Amino acid sequence: xxxxxxxxxxxxxxxxxxxxxxxxxxxxxxxxxxxxxxxxxxxxxxxxxxxxxxxxxxxxxxxxxxxxxxxxxxxxxxxxxxxxxxxxxxxxxxxxxxxxxxxxxxxxxxxxxxxxxxxxxxxxxxxxxxxxxxxxxxxxxxxxxxxxxxxxxxxxxxxxxxxxxxxxxxxxxxxxxxxxxxxxxxxxxxxxxxxxxxxxxxxxxxxxxxxxxxxxxxxxxxxxxxxxxxxxxxxxxxxxxxxxxxxxxxxxxxxxxxxxxxxxxxxxxxxxxxxxxxxxxxxxxxxxxxxxxxxxxxxxxxxxxxxxxxxxxxxxxxxxxxxxxxxxxxxxxxxxxxxxxxxxxxxxxxxxxxxxxxxxxxxxxxxxxxxxxxxxxxxxxxxxxxxxxxxxxxxxxxxxxxxxxxxxxxxxxxxxxxxxxxxxxxxxxxxxxxxxxxxxxxxxxxxxxxxxxxxxxxxxxxxxxxxxxxxxxxxxxxxxxxxxxxxxxxxxxxxxxxxxxxxxxxxxxxxx
Amino acid sequence: xxxxxxxxxxxxxxxxxxxxxxxxxxxxxxxxxxxxxxxxxxxxxxxxxxxxxxxxxxxxxxxxxxxxxxxxxxxxxxxxxxxxxxxxxxxxxxxxxxxxxxxxxxxxxxxxxxxxxxxxxxxxxxxxxxxxxxxxxxxxxxxxxxxxxxxxxxxxxxxxxxxxxxxxxxxxxxxxxxxxxxxxxxxxxxxxxxxxxxxxxxxxxxxxxxxxxxxxxxxxxxxxxxxxxxxxxxxxxxxxxxxxxxxxxxxxxxxxxxxxxxxxxxxxxxxxxxxxxx
Numbered sequence: 040x041x042x043x044x045x046x047x048x049x050x051x052x053x054x055x056x057x058x059x060x061x062x063x064x065x066x067x068x069x070x071x072x073x074x075x076x077x078x079x080x081x082x083x084x085x086x087x088x089x090x091x092x093x094x095x096x097x098x099x100x101x102x103x104x105x106x107x108x109x110x111x112x113x114x115x116x117x118x119x120x121x122x123x124x125x126x127x128x129x130x131x132x133x134x135x136x137x138x139x140x141x142x143x144x145x146x147x148x149x150x151x152x153x154x155x156x157x158x159x160x161x162x163x164x165x166x167x168x169x170x171x172x173x174x175x176x177x178x179x180x181x182x183x184x185x186x187x188x189x190x191x192x193x194x195x196x197x198x199x200x201x202x203x204x205x206x207x208x209x210x211x212x213x214x215x216x217x218x219x220x221x222x223x224x225x226x227x228x229x230x231x232x233x234x235x236x237x238x239x240x241x242x243x244x245x246x247x248x249x250x251x252x253x254x255x256x257x258x259x260x261x262x263x264x265x266x267x268x269x270x271x272x273x274x275x276x277x278x279x280x281x282x283x284x285x286x287x288x289x290x291x292x293x294x295x296x297x298x299x300x301x302x303x304x305x306x307x308x309x310x311x312x313x314x315x316x317x318x319x320x321x322x323x324x325x326x327x328x329x330x331x332x333x334x335x336x337x338x339x340x341x342x343x344x345x346x347x348x349x350x351x352x353x354x355x356x357x358x359x360x361x362x363x364x365x366x367x368x369x370x371x372x373x374x375x376x377x378x379x380x381x382x383x384x385x386x387x388x389x390x391x392x393x394x395x396x397x398x399x400x401x402x403x404x405x406x407x408x409x410x411x412x413x414x415x416x417x418x419x420x421x422x423x424x425x426x427x428x429x430x431x432x433x434x435x436x437x438x439x440x441x442x443x444x445x446x447x448x449x450x451x452x453x454x455x456x457x458x459x460x461x462x463x464x465x466x467x468x469x470x471x472x473x474x475x476x477x478x479x480x481x482x483x484x485x486x487x488x489x490x491x492x493x494x495x496x497x498x499x500x501x502x503x504x505x506x507x508x509x510x511x512x513x514x515x516x517x518x519x520x521x522x523x524x525x526x527x528x529x530x531x532x533x534x535x536x537x538x539x540x541x542x543x544x545x546x547x548x549x550x551x
Numbered sequence: 552x553x554x555x556x557x558x559x560x561x562x563x564x565x566x567x568x569x570x571x572x573x574x575x576x577x578x579x580x581x582x583x584x585x586x587x588x589x590x591x592x593x594x595x596x597x598x599x600x601x602x603x604x605x606x607x608x609x610x611x612x613x614x615x616x617x618x619x620x621x622x623x624x625x626x627x628x629x630x631x632x633x634x635x636x637x638x639x640x641x642x643x644x645x646x647x648x649x650x651x652x653x654x655x656x657x658x659x660x661x662x663x664x665x666x667x668x669x670x671x672x673x674x675x676x677x678x679x680x681x682x683x684x685x686x687x688x689x690x691x692x693x694x695x696x697x698x699x700x701x702x703x704x705x706x707x708x709x710x711x712x713x714x715x716x717x718x719x720x721x722x723x724x725x726x727x728x729x730x731x732x733x734x735x736x737x738x739x740x741x742x743x744x745x746x747x748x749x750x751x752x753x754x755x756x757x758x759x760x761x762x763x764x765x766x767x768x769x770x771x772x773x774x775x776x777x778x779x780x781x782x783x784x785x786x787x788x789x790x791x792x793x794x795x796x797x798x799x800x801x802x803x804x805x806x807x808x809x810x811x812x813x814x815x816x817x818x819x820x821x822x823x824x825x826x827x828x829x
Contacts, residue, residue, distance in 0.1 A: 060566050129693055129700070131746050138566050140744075152721035156703075159723030280576070281583045285610050294576050323575055323607035335575040335608070348583065372721070386726055449726045456721045456728055 058133065059266050064142040064158040066185065067167035068177040072198040076167060076236040077130060077141050078108030080257065083243050084132070087111055108236070129157075134261050147177075151421055152372045155184060155459070162267035163192040163229075165260075166217070170209055170233070171202040174216050180421065183403055186224040187370045187423045189439050189447065189461040193221065194260055195228045200249065201235040207251040229264060230254050269332055270297035270442045274359070275306070277336060277352040278388035278445065290321065290337040291346055296388060296444030297437075300336065300352070301329035308344060309351040309435040310361035316341040349390035351435040351445065361433035364397070366464040367448060369426045371418045373457035377426075377450075378417040384451040385428065387462075388444055393431040401425045425463065436462050489529040497522045567753050570745055571604065576725060577704055577741040578608040578688070582615070584729060585686040585737070589645070591675070591829060592617040594629045595776045596761050597690035599636075600750055601742060603759045606640070616643040618678055618687070622670040623653055624778035632762045647678030659780045664823060670778075672827045676712050679736055686737040689829050694746045695806060698821040703727075704743055707734040712827035714738075747806050748799050755792045766790045775806055 065073040081087050095110040130141045144157040158164065164185050168178055185193060195217050203209040210233045221228055232254045234241035240248055241256050255263065270276075275298035283290045300306070304317045321337030322330045330336040338352065346352075353359045371377055377396060385394035402412040402424035418424045439446030439461035450458040497518045504514040581588060590605065592598045605613055619633060637644040649657070652669040659666045679687060693700045703719050705727035712735060720728035730737050742750075754761055764773045771784040789798045820828075 058566070060569060129744065131694065153719065156719075156722045280579050283610065285612065290610070292579060294572060321610070323571070324610045333569065333572055335572045335579075337610070388725075444724075447724055449724065454729055454731060456726065459723065 058136060058138040060138045060140065061163065061261070061264070061266060062140045062142060062161045063163045063165060063261065063264070064144055064161035064190075065165045065167060066144050066154065066158060066181040068169070068172075068175040068181075069145075069147050071167045071169040071172070071175070071178070072236045073167050074109035074111075074143050075107075076165075076196065076198065076234075076242075076257070077143055078111040079236045079239055080242055081111055081130065081132065082108055083239060134258065136262060137266075139261055144181075151180075151184075152456075154181065155188070155370065155372065158185065158190065159188050159459070161190060163194065163264045164190050165194045165196050165257075166228075167196045167198050168213055168217055169202075170197050170199050170213055173213050174220060178217070179220055182221060182224060182226070183423055184370055186226060187368045187460060189443065191226060192264055193226055193228045194264065195221075195231040196257065197231065197233045198236055200233045200240060201238045205233075205235075205240070205246075205248045207249070210249075210252075230260060232257065232260060269444065272297055272437075272441045274298050274357050274442070275300055275304075275352065275354045276437065276442055276445050277338070278390065279346055279348055279350045279352065280389050281348055282346070283337070288319075288339055289343075290339055291352070292335070292337045293352070293389070294335055295330060295332045297332055297442045298354070299329055299331045300338065305355040306338075306340075307353045307355045307359070308346045309353055309359065310433045311346075311350070313344055313346075314355050315344050351388075351390065353435075359435070361435045362465040363430050363433050364427065364465075365430070365434075365436060365462055366425055366427050367460035367462050368423065369418070369450070369458055369460035370423045371450075371458040372420055373452065373455070374420055375452075376417045376419045377458065383457070385430065385434070385448050386451065387434055387436050387448045390434055392434055394428040394450075395431075396426055397429050398427040399424050400427075426460070436465055438462055438465060485533045486530060489526050489533060492529065493522050493526045496525070564756065567749060567756060570742075570749060571607070571753070573744065574601075574604045574741040575608040577727075577739065578605060580725075580727060581686060581688060581739045581741070582609070587683055587685045588615040588688065589618045589679075589682060589684045589686075590615060590688040591690070592619050592633070592642075592644075593690070593776070593829075594619065594625070594633045594762060595690075596750055596754065596765060597692065597742060597745075599759055599761055600745075600753055601688065601690040602636070602640070602642070603753075603757060604741065613640070613642050615688075616645045616682070618645045618647055618682070620671055620674045620678065621646050621648045622666075622674070622778050623648065624658070624670070624780055626764060626776070626779050626782075628764055629762055629776060636760065645678065645682065647674050647681070649674040649677065659778070663781060666781075667823055667828060668826065671829070672712075672823070675829070676827060679712075684736055685730070686739055688739045688741060690742055691740055691829060692745050692747070692750075693743050696820050698824050699743075702740055702743055704740050705729075706738040706740065707731070708736050708738060708827060710735060712736075714825050714827065716821075716825065748796065751792060751796050751799060755796060761792075765795065767794075 065077060067073055082092070091111065096106065098110060099105065099107050130143070132139045132141055142157040142161055144154040166178065166182055166185070168174060182193070195214070197210055197213050200210065214231045217231065218228065232241065233249055233252055234246070234257055236242065240246035241252065243258050244256050246252065246256075276296040277293045277300060278296060279291050280293040283292060300317060300320060302317050302320050305314060306317055307314050317338050318341050319339035320327055320330055323335050377383065379396050379399060381396050382393050383396075384391055399415045399418055400413060402415040402418055402422060404412065404422065415424065418426070435445070436448070437445040446462045448460055448462065449456055450460070500521050501514045501518040504517050505511060508514065590601065592602065602617070617637070621630075633644070636642065649670050652673065657666055657669045691699050691702065693702065698716065701716055703722045705722065706714065707720065707728065707730055709715055722728065753759070762776060764776055766772055767787045767790045770786055770788065772787040772789060773782060773784050776782065787798060789795045
């Protein structure tokens with residue numbers, strides 16, 4: 040293909056020097072063309088060995104089918120004969136500036152756990168929709184799962200534009216439908232692009248058949264989507280994976296989920312709260328000054344302390360507390376439903392505990408996917424909900440929007456993984472429903488607000504008094520009296536207002 | 552023993568470092584969860600990268616034995632290289648093999664897939680049973696061939712050692728499924744996400760020893776190492792790691808083109824692997 044040179048690096052040169060990795064998953068309803076899109080793109084790029092193209096040609100001929108681009112991915116015999124994707128696969132591919140790993144996920148409902156196994160590793164998703172068929176059950180189902188996996192970077196690809204004669208009106212109809220649905224999940228797609236995977240239109244470069252289209256081609260999109268961000272926070276989080284005794288040293292091993300650790304740091308072992316000093320840091324088998332997020336780390340401490348798998352290392356200077364109750368956006372894929380009062384094993388990174396289901400709220404029914412049940416006593420296979428868990432022993436977790444690795448959990452029943460979710464709230468008493476959430480101010484907060492306000496106010500009073508009277512002594516006295524009296528009065532004033540509902544509006548939706 | 556020259560070729564260290572950290576995580580998970588653990592060592596480039604990663608993960612020690620399934624048809628150069636490496640790094644080497652089948656005259660002339668089944672799959676089963684392994688680490692990669700592309704990092708094997716590729720356990724966020732009752736053992740794949748090019752770039756970056764059969768001699772070299780009768784060379788001038796990397800960037804031939812068993816029948820690898828092949 041002549042287009043290949045426009046985006047792949049000239050061969051024989053230093054190819055992938057420092058290209059940032061990007062994992063993208065392709066999801067959507069069965070037969071809307073996920074595997075075909077990837078197969079077509081690989082074919083156009085010239086990345087597929089000639090031998091492989093020959094094999095696929097022969098297989099298709101034997102099975103009496105036209106050339107099937109999906110066969111570059113669907114390698115299992117059952118997949119090729121039935122034209123379905125059973126399990127996920129990853130394809131590595133390079134664009135001009137990125138090392139892209141494309142994950143193909145199955146669309147059939149019965150393969151939901153395989154779809155999740157693929158999608159959970161991505162930072163961006165391409166949701167594919169058939170232009171002719173429009174939105175179907177798994178279009179909605181997958182979009183909903185993406186939201187619960189914490190994937191918010193979504194590109195919509197409206198495929199099979201050839202079947203609707205590259206019609207702009209039809210594109211706009213499907214675009215509106217999907218944007219409306221994503222809106223209910225609080226997702227705004229990065230782009231909605233029309234294409235035809237089978238015909239190769241708008242895959243590598245803009246299609247001449249759709250002059251009305253102003254959005255980029257599929258390949259251009261891969262260059263434009265934002266790169267992953269593991270942690271928005273700089274706080275240190277090292278879940279302890281194992282402890283190794285070697286050469287008289289006790290080494291606490293783990294991978295940093297967030298932040299940075301260096302020798303000399305004063306650290307806290309969560310959830311016990313014991314404090315010690317880091318005397319040595321290893322990256323893999325080498326001693327180093329410090330390690331950072333993502334690195335395989337080993338730490339040696341100054342004190343003989345008890346710590347093991349499941350503990351989380353944090354910095355002593357950054358206050359952090361374990362949770363006994365958490366709210367999570369959960370997806371469930373076990374045939375047996377999960378009910379209120381059921382117990383499951385909850386794992387967050389290397390730690391785990393028994394968790395009891397206390398409340399199930401805002402459940403999205405998998406059949407309709409439009410109706411939200413505010414309160415429910417169970418959640419079925421393929422459904423999602425916000426669940427309040429009570430934990431048998433406290434776990435150290437983070438809000439997923441802040442730190443992803445310590446903010447996501449898996450649920451197990453009899454050692455089988457049956458669900459997962461992202462942590463939305465830690466240490467709270469009840470799940471807020473989608474309406475009527477009222478934030479109540481604590482006494483501590485009111486007092487703190489009163490004090491900080493007073494400091495600002497008194498400084499102004501003293502400066503003004505000094506300017507007017509030119510008497511420093513007098514200014515200080517006024518300031519002191521002013522502070523003592525008004526702090527008390529402000530506190531009373533604040534608490535009185537807190538008890539009144541006048542002028543208060545209910546909050547519409549839960550924000551992360 | 553062939554050592555690679557000091558790196559002069561600039562490689563994608565960011566991707567390689569990420570892969571390295573992920574593989575170390577997997578190796579440490581395997582070691583934490585399974586008391587009776589072994590690593591399958593084929594003496595090829597991939598299992599040598601695994602050996603290197605094991606040293607990194609466990610502070611220059613090898614906390615589990617390395618198992619070589621010897622079909623007796625391996626290149627003598629590979630066996631020599633294996634013994635030298637095991638000695639140099641202090642590796643606890645266990646050599647397995649299907650002696651009965653060999654005594655009965657098993658060889659590729661009895662049908663390639665039969666031969667692989669007896670001398671590799673059956674021999675592997677025997678050694679897993681004999682050593683009572685709960686889990687075996689294997690250096691396969693997704694990009695090698697189609698059915699390996701569908702693998703999990705922790706892949707449970709059922710009765711008769713079969714791989715149930717139609718119903719694999721979910722696996723995400725670095726959380727792996729531990730065996731259920733019907734599992735005989737778990738295959739652990741720490742370098743599943745690496746590509747052939749990643750392997751060679753990493754060998755270059757870390758200066759990892761590899762078998763000299765990979766380097767061109769008289770215009771021919773091996774790209775994937777196996778048993779001598781079923782292993783073909785191809786025309787190449789690449790005589791060091793640097794040149795192999797450059798060659799890989801141009802070639803459009805699949806990695807396992809020189810492995811005869813893959814081409815025996817349609818879906819050959821899927822069939823072999825379903826029954827417990829690596």
